[in-house]
Amino acid sequence: MATTETVLKNLLKQQHLQEHRQFVRAYDKAASTIDKELIGGGPSKATFYRWLGGVMTRLPHPGHCRVLEAMLPGWTADELFAPWHEGVPLQPRLRPAEAGPRAAAQLPQVIERPHRLADLSAVFTSRTEFTHELPPAVLFDGAMSVRSAGLSLNMLCQQYGDRALGALLDAGCTLQLMFLRPRGAAIQAREAEEGLTPGHLSMLTELNIEVTERLRRKLSPDSAERLHIRTYDETIRFNITIVDDRTCVVQPYLPDVRGLDAPTFIADRASDGETGLYGIFTGVFESLWERAEPR
Known part of the structure; x- marks a missing residue:
C-alpha cells in the first residue's frame, strides 16, 4: 500500500x-x-x-x-x-x-469526550421551572436523609412545609439545615445585590428558622435528635440540597438576579463511584457545615 x-x-x-x-x-x-x-x-x-x-x-x-x-x-x-x-x-x-x-x-x-455531561442529570433555566417539573414532594417524600444549605431554604420550609418535614423525621429521616445567618454581613450584601429593602431576606430567614425550631420542639425526642439546624455568615454562592446521598440540587446566586430566576442543576452520584459534580458540591456542603454554628 x-x-x-x-x-x-x-x-x-x-x-x-x-x-x-x-x-x-x-x-x-x-x-x-x-x-x-x-x-x-x-x-x-x-x-x-x-x-x-x-x-x-x-x-x-x-x-x-x-x-x-x-x-x-x-x-x-x-x-x-x-x-x-x-x-x-x-x-x-x-x-x-x-x-x-x-x-x-x-x-x-x-x-469525542465519553462523559461530556459528567454526572449532570438535568438543567432548568429557573427555580420556578425546576419546582414545576420536580415539586418538593417528588424530591423529598420517602427520603432518609436531606442536607440543605442556602439562604432561607424556602423549598423545604415553605414549599414543603413543617408538617411534611415532621412526617419525614418521624419516619427516620435525618435533616441537616443550614441557613444564612439573619442580620449577618453576608445576607445584607445579598439584599443589596438583589436591590431589596434592608432586612427583607433577614426577616424571611428568621421566619423559616423559627418554623423549624418550633417543629423541633413538637417532635418526639428521637425525631428531634434527627433535626440539625445551623447558621453561617459567608458569601453565598449556591443553594445546595442533597437527598439520600444520591441526588444533588444546585442553584447558584447570580448578581442582579433574584433567586427564583436563577438556573437549577441536578447531579446524580455516579454508580461507578467516578468523581463528578455531585462529589464537588457535597464537599462544599460538608465544608460549610463544619464551620457553621449550631442552633
Whole structure:
C-alpha cells in the first residue's frame, strides 16, 4: 500500500518525538492531564508508524484522538492525519478557515469526550421551572436523609412545609439545615445585590428558622435528635440540597438576579463511584457545615 506522510509526522519531527519510545512518554504525559485511564494506552510501535505514514483507513479510536489533540493543542484529529504537503503550516488553525464560530457541542474535543455531561442529570433555566417539573414532594417524600444549605431554604420550609418535614423525621429521616445567618454581613450584601429593602431576606430567614425550631420542639425526642439546624455568615454562592446521598440540587446566586430566576442543576452520584459534580458540591456542603454554628 502506498504511504503518504501525515501532518502528525511533521509536527512530531519538530518536537523530536518521531521515535516510538519518546512519543509514548509524551503520550502518557498528555493522557494524565485529561483522563488517567488513558495512561499506558498509547499505540504499539507498528500502529505508531502507520500513523506517521498515513497507512490508515479511518481515524484512531476517540481515546487516541483526545490525547493527540492534548499533545498538539489547536489541531484536530482530522487535521493531524491529513496528508502532508509543502505549504501546510506547522502552526495550528485554532478554528477551521472555512467555518464560522462553532458551538461547543460541535467541537471534536467535546463530541469525542465519553462523559461530556459528567454526572449532570438535568438543567432548568429557573427555580420556578425546576419546582414545576420536580415539586418538593417528588424530591423529598420517602427520603432518609436531606442536607440543605442556602439562604432561607424556602423549598423545604415553605414549599414543603413543617408538617411534611415532621412526617419525614418521624419516619427516620435525618435533616441537616443550614441557613444564612439573619442580620449577618453576608445576607445584607445579598439584599443589596438583589436591590431589596434592608432586612427583607433577614426577616424571611428568621421566619423559616423559627418554623423549624418550633417543629423541633413538637417532635418526639428521637425525631428531634434527627433535626440539625445551623447558621453561617459567608458569601453565598449556591443553594445546595442533597437527598439520600444520591441526588444533588444546585442553584447558584447570580448578581442582579433574584433567586427564583436563577438556573437549577441536578447531579446524580455516579454508580461507578467516578468523581463528578455531585462529589464537588457535597464537599462544599460538608465544608460549610463544619464551620457553621449550631442552633
